[in-house]
Amino acid sequence: MTAIRLPxxxxxxxxxxxxxxxxxxxxxxxxxxxxxxxxRPIRVVESRLPIPGPMGVWVCRAHDDVVVVQELATGAHHDHIVLHELAHILCEHEGETFPEYEPVLPILDQERDGGAVLRLRSAYDSETEREAELLAAAFAEQMTDDRTEPGISWDVHRYFAGD
Structure with missing residues (x-):
């Protein structure tokens, strides 16, 4: 897939x-x-990430992608973190280098020589973060649940407009 833009x-x-x-x-x-x-495989693993810090991390490895989720996150919050990182993967967003996180991500130990790229973002008000949030919300809207009607639990437009 190629990089996409979803405004x-x-x-x-x-x-x-x-x-x-x-x-x-x-x-x-x-x-x-x-x-x-x-x-290309996408694995989801839980890890105790530092707090404060990111709730999710995308690790792009040679043969797969790994979504690392804060192990303290539960329920809908946990799912949203996975959807958000999945959105970064699909949009092919770039990340930044944060060597201080390498010791707390055991998934990196498995591939030290394989060129794993840690995709963290430090600016949460950026265009890529907004895009990932919107795409995660669109994915959440499509989730089926026999117990409830499908739909989104929060108003995306109001969230980003600051109302």
């Missing part, structure tokens, strides 16, 4: 529809489908 929730919804995904009920199921589409 608003409408373009994110259109992008999600274009993927022609099967119904999914969890972020893990979505990762499996995206892995198949990209022919």
């Amino acid at each position: 608003n929730i409408h373009s994110c919804r259109k992008f999600v529809r274009s993927l022609q995904l099967d119904p999914y009920a969890t972020a893990y199921e979505l990762c499996d489908q995206i892995s198949s589409l990209r022919a």
Whole structure:
């Protein structure tokens, strides 16, 4: 896939529809489908990340992508972190180098010589963070749950408009 730009929730919804995904009920199921589409595995692992610090990290390794999620996150928050990092992967967002996080990410120890790239972002008000949040919200809208009606639990437009 090539880098994409999704400036608003409408373009994110259109992008999600274009993927022609099967119904999914969890972020893990979505990762499996995206892995198949990209022919590149995406693994989700939990780790105790430093607080304060990122709740999720994308590690781009030679043969797979790893989404590291703060192990203290639970429920919908945990799923949203996975969806947010998955959005960064699909949009091919660049990250920054943060060597101080390498000791707390055991997943990096498995591939020290393999050129793993840690994708962290320090500016959470950037265009890429907004794009990842919107795409994560669009993915969340498509999650199916037999217990509730599908839908989004917060107003994306109000969140970014500051209302």
